[in-house]
Amino acid sequence: MNVWHALQDNWLVDRKRRYVVAGCAIAFTLFVATLLYQSPNLSQRILSHANPPSIPSTLDQGKASLPEFFDWHTRSQFRPVQQAVENKSVLDLCHAFPTHLLRDIQPVLKTGHAVLETRVGPHLRSASACLDNSLLIFSDVDEDFSGYQIIDVVSDLRSDFVRDNKQLRNYTILKELSDNGTLRPGAGSDINGWQIDKYKFLPQISRVWRMRPEKRWYVFYEDDTYVVWDNVFRLLTNFDPDMPWYFGSPSPGVEGTWMANGGPGYILSREAVRRLVRDDFDAEGVFIGSALSQRWEDEMTGNCCGDSVLGLALYQDAHTSLSGLFPMIQPHPLHGIPFSDRYWCQPVISMHKTFIEDMEGLRRWEESRRQTRRPLLFADLVDYLNLTKVAVREDWVNSEWGGYPPPSDSPAHASFDACGDACKADPNCFQWTYHLRSCVFTPWFRLGQAKAAEVEEWRPPEEKSMQWSSEDKRFMAGWDVEGIKRWMSGKGRDCKTIQWVRPSVERIF
Numbered sequence: 001m002n003v004w005h006a007l008q009d010n011w012l013v014d015r016k017r018r019y020v021v022a023g024c025a026i027a028f029t030l031f032v033a034t035l036l037y038q039s040p041n042l043s044q045r046i047l048s049h050a051n052p053p054s055i056p057s058t059l060d061q062g063k064a065s066l067p068e069f070f071d072w073h074t075r076s077q078f079r080p081v082q083q084a085v086e087n088k089s090v091l092d093l094c095h096a097f098p099t100h101l102l103r104d105i106q107p108v109l110k111t112g113h114a115v116l117e118t119r120v121g122p123h124l125r126s127a128s129a130c131l132d133n134s135l136l137i138f139s140d141v142d143e144d145f146s147g148y149q150i151i152d153v154v155s156d157l158r159s160d161f162v163r164d165n166k167q168l169r170n171y172t173i174l175k176e177l178s179d180n181g182t183l184r185p186g187a188g189s190d191i192n193g194w195q196i197d198k199y200k201f202l203p204q205i206s207r208v209w210r211m212r213p214e215k216r217w218y219v220f221y222e223d224d225t226y227v228v229w230d231n232v233f234r235l236l237t238n239f240d241p242d243m244p245w246y247f248g249s250p251s252p253g254v255e256g257t258w259m260a261n262g263g264p265g266y267i268l269s270r271e272a273v274r275r276l277v278r279d280d281f282d283a284e285g286v287f288i289g290s291a292l293s294q295r296w297e298d299e300m301t302g303n304c305c306g307d308s309v310l311g312l313a314l315y316q317d318a319h320t321s322l323s324g325l326f327p328m329i330q331p332h333p334l335h336g337i338p339f340s341d342r343y344w345c346q347p348v349i350s351m352h353k354t355f356i357e358d359m360e361g362l363r364r365w366e367e368s369r370r371q372t373r374r375p376l377l378f379a380d381l382v383d384y385l386n387l388t389k390v391a392v393r394e395d396w397v398n399s400e401w402g403g404y405p406p407p408s409d410s411p412a413h414a415s416f417d418a419c420g421d422a423c424k425a426d427p428n429c430f431q432w433t434y435h436l437r438s439c440v441f442t443p444w445f446r447l448g449q450a451k452a453a454e455v456e457e458w459r460p461p462e463e464k465s466m467q468w469s470s471e472d473k474r475f476m477a478g479w480d481v482e483g484i485k486r487w488m489s490g491k492g493r494d495c496k497t498i499q500w501v502r503p504s505v506e507r508i509f
């Protein structure tokens with residue numbers, strides 16, 4: 001991304017000197033880490049204990065000697081672990097939720113005024129339904145919603161900084177409307193919320209610590225992210241919150257660092273947060289403002305993205321590198337997961353951009369089928385999505401990306417059925433889409449989504465000017481259900497061995 005490169009260049013010039021120092025420190029850490037890992041006793045201890053030491057994951061030394069997956073035997077804390085869901089209300093279903101775990105684990109939902117009704121409302125009936133008053137909701141306007149006090153964390157930035165910042169002009173307008181009592185629900189849906197959003201990442205960390213200090217874990221997620229809490233709980237019991245942990249889905253950050261992609265959410269241990277907010281308090285422990293946010297004001301303005309600023313702040317202020325947990329924390333929505341060995345025996349922790357209308361059904365299904373010893377795995381979602389039951393979906397697209405066409409002279413392009421027959425004959429093909437008299441295969445299987453007939457904007461002029469019948473313009477999706485079942489019955493795909501991935505930044509989206 002060019003914004004990135006521009007940024008990286010600036011950053012390099014400004015901080016070259018600091019970099020050299022950081023480089024030496026890293027080299028030394030690396031050296032020590034390598035020594036430690038080569039000690040057979042210690043390796044043994046690391047393998048047999050669930051808490052691995054915090055090695056800067058950008059370096060990932062010693063990785064070769066460690067298995068890729070933890071051999072954990074986890075248990076669900078939900079009681080009952082599974083329940084009949086028919087006719088049960090959202091709150092009835094919550095009786096099973098292990099609320100006591102929220103004494104140690106702090107959920108933080110980030111949103112914006114414009115989408116409270118459309119996103120946060122449904123979230124409070126699904127993935128966030130059972131979090132009660134443990135849940136904190138951070139946003140860009142102070143207001144009450146659905147029994148929650150929504151908190152404007154942008155207002156925790158220095159007031160001069162906000163006033164003089166052109167990028168925050170729309171935030172200031174929202175605030176004025178709110179102050180004079182004329183802010184309507186849903187107002188501001190036309191403003192570029194993303195522009196404001198990047199300014200919430202750091203203040204929300206200062207704010208959550210101030211409100212709920214010394215929780216063991218802080219789980220940050222977005223209003224369009226489905227979170228599988230059972231798996232969050234299973235995961236976190238295996239790590240020490242007094243080590244600086246930063247878990248998420250790795251994306252390249254500033255200058256060779258890795259950041260957690262903000263969408264799927266990220267988890268910080270209290271030690272990581274403690275280090276970030278250490279200057280927010282005076283010697284008596286009195287809060288004196290988000291020093292964390294003040295330190296990074298220029299970076300917040302110059303950087304496109306709040307998750308990237310946070311990754312950098314963690315690296316520099318907290319000496320904490322990302323521990324990547326892809327694919328357990330990952331950016332695909334439920335309907336977009338491309339099932340394959342990459343997304344199969346691993347526990348699902350989060351799914352970003354999951355359709356709001358999917359969340360409630362997903363949660364009910366989760367309640368109905370949870371198992372004590374087996375976390376929810378990607379493989380289990382196939383059942384929910386009916387991917388082995390439905391062979392054709394009309395006005396549907398399942399191959400928006402990652403597909404490959406059969407050769408242009410192939411008979412596969414003759415019709416939807418011919419496309420399907422050719423897919424079934426191709427050992428790499430699991431599903432197909434037929435559209436504008438052409439056939440596309442996909443080397444994995446996913447649900448995809450409804451799509452109305454059209455000739456897409458991006459098509460080249462010669463295709464756009466052709467005479468297409470209304471039938472040609474439809475999107476038709478097919479699945480090789482038998483092929484999918486055969487693949488699923490392959491060796492290891494019953495997931496008797498669960499792949500709790502070891503933190504890494506080599507396994508990425």
Ligand SMILES: *[C@@H]1O[C@H](CO)[C@@H](O)[C@H](O)[C@H]1NC(C)=O
Binds near residue numbers: 086087
């Ligand atoms: C759920 O409600 C429907 C309609 O009231 C009823 O027919 C059905 O028996 C109920 N199911 C259960 C399990 O109570």
Ligand SMILES: *[C@@H]1O[C@H](CO)[C@@H](O)[C@H](O)[C@H]1NC(C)=O
Binds near residue numbers: 180182
């Ligand atoms: C409220 O604030 C907005 C934004 O500054 C302004 O346009 C509007 O005129 C104000 N309305 C009242 C009633 O003061």
Ligand SMILES: *[C@@H]1O[C@H](CO)[C@@H](O)[C@H](O)[C@H]1NC(C)=O
Binds near residue numbers: 166167168170195
């Ligand atoms: C404010 O919102 C308007 C309406 O979406 C948008 O056109 C404009 O670019 C935004 N300005 C800033 C500074 O974000």
Ligand SMILES: *[C@@H]1O[C@H](CO)[C@@H](O)[C@H](O)[C@H]1NC(C)=O
Binds near residue numbers: 384385386
């Ligand atoms: C799966 O099939 C069942 C039964 O036909 C249906 O009720 C459900 O909505 C389907 N689920 C999805 C995600 O399509």
